Amino acid sequence: MSKSKSGLSQRSGWAADQPIGFLMHKALAHPELVSLAAGFVDQASLPSEATRSAAASLLADGERARAALQYGTTNGDPMLRRQILERLAAADGGSGALDEERVVLTPGSNQMLYLLAETLLDPGDIVLCDAPSYFVFMGIVKNMGAQARGVATDEQGMRMDALEAELEDRAAAGELGRVKAIYVVSYFDNPRSVSLAAERRGRLVELAKRYSREHPLYVIEDAAYRELRYAGDDEKSVLAHDIDGQHVIYAGTFSKSFSPGVRVGYGILPKSLLDPLLAIKGNLDFGSPHFSQRLISEVLRLSLYDPHVELLRDVYQRKQTAMLRALDLHLGQKGLARYLRPHGGLYVWVELVQDIDTGQHGKLFPLAVEEGVLYVPGAYFFCDVQSAPRSCMRLSFGVQSEERVEAGIAKLARAIERAVV
Ligand SMILES: Cc1ncc(COP(=O)(O)O)c(C=O)c1O
Known part of the structure; x- marks a missing residue:
């Protein structure tokens, strides 16, 4: 060696x-x-005022305060996980295959992206990304010794014909087994603020399923900017098209819509990924800052968020x-x-x-x-x-x-x- x-x-x-x-x-x-x-x-x-009110409310009762100041669990505060699911169900028009068990809280969504890469990638593996895409995620993929490959985009996000052609090429080269995930920033992406067109979302899930020949091919949907919409109506997530809940991972965050300093993000995962990802998270921090999670939960409970x-x-x-x-x-x-x-x-x-x-x-x-x-x-x-x-x-x-x-x-x-x- x-x-x-x-x-x-x-x-x-x-x-x-x-x-x-x-x-x-x-x-x-x-x-x-x-x-x-x-x-x-x-x-x-x-939001200094909203944070002050939520923190004061959280700390007002000794027992609740002490609970928030204690370690939490590896997957995170149950109340906040429920609140996240309720909001997502409201935005997507139904809860489908969602349940609270599928939600894992992280300090910002970046840790979720990192944990996913740790869970899915070995050196030599491939992740397909928008060209252009969020360079921190591409760096994470490289950090695992894996390769991020760009798929052509237009003003409607990743082109599904280009994705299909890339998957066919990888299959023809005998490399489909190395393609572990497709990463898209589905709303107002970084760097172009482009969103994946509504009619491409279902097709993306369909392609992931079709090319899951050697192992599940996952879609990582990064929705970091979903709430920063200034015109038009919200679209259903890619996750909402994953009817059986086996292919799409949805990564969200309170950083852009509330405060990056509080550092609360989350992932909604297919059940098959929960145990392996939580085992890695157990080694990393056995639970993200509990106080921050309780604080965001309180912000939501007191209707300070919207x-x-x-x-x-x-x-x-x-x-x-x-x-x-x-x-x-x-x-x-x-x-x-x-x-x-x-x-x-x-x-x-x-x-x-x-x-x-x-x-x-x-x-x-x-x-x-x-x-x-x-x-x-x-x-x-x-x-x-x-x-x-x-x-x-x-x-x-x-x-x-x-x-x-x-x-x-x-x-x-x-x-x-x-x-x-
Ligand atoms: C596309 C995208 N995803 C995820 C993140 C991670 O944000 P955070 O870890 O603060 O949730 C960012 C931050 O800039 C981003 O631009």
Whole structure:
């Protein structure tokens, strides 16, 4: 067996070189830059009042307070798991194959994504992802020594013809046994704020079932941004199409819709995955912070949650409008860029009309820093960075005020104009 000289595990090597590291570094070293890169949520609207009321109520009774301050169970607080299911059933128009036993609480949904990868993946395995997709998840897959492969998307999310072709190709190559999951961010995804079309959701489940020839092929539905909708009606989840409850895992979170600092997320799993995933979670933390779970449960019980989500929708819609207006003025009307006009989420995806490399070592990035603005190069969101499109970027309007969003876009436009000549 070969031993590395560093004494570090192979897994730690697979986890290294996160593309986002240099951006964090830049933002910390230059706090004066307007960061349209950070995926953080709006600071001013964080629910300090609602959290104070819920915490006071939770702590008012000694017995309830002490229960919340004790360890919880590995799968999480039963009351919050019930509340989550009730809300999901209301959003999806029925509870189908759902029951409370299928819900596992985690500190943010990212841990759920990590646990799923630990539970499903061996080195050499494959996960099919949107191209582009959430790069932290792609990093997790890589961390397991597995491979994330991109499937073509359009403005309606993952293309089902492309997914089917990819599954056929893997089957023809004798690799279907290595394809363990299909990962989609089904509502207002990261990085494009694109949602998977309603008519593709059932088809996705159908394909997962059809290609479960060697083992169950799971769909990981990441619904992190579901509640950040600013126009149109909510769609049924992919999970709602999984009638027998055997193929779809639904990952949700209170980070975007309430507070990422409280760190409560969850997964709804097929029963076959519960024991293996909980065994791993048992080794990791034998239960996520119980106090946070009880706090979110209290926020829901006291009806403090929905008014907050309403407020957030208003705040983000205004910021999104400010970003799109500034993009129209500085880039769109000058024919320099194309961008999507999403109905929710925290991001706008921009494609430059000219072929300008937006990457860290390209022409634009240093000019943008000189002008005083940061963005995330689009190539980072593709499984294969080498063959990714070069002239796109993700802009986030989550953190900055409307004025700073507008100022940031003006700076970005100046950098693009300088890069074009
Ligand atoms: C698509 C997506 N999924 C999951 C997460 C994880 O969020 P959390 O762990 O805070 O729930 C994020 C965070 O940015 C995200 O963008």
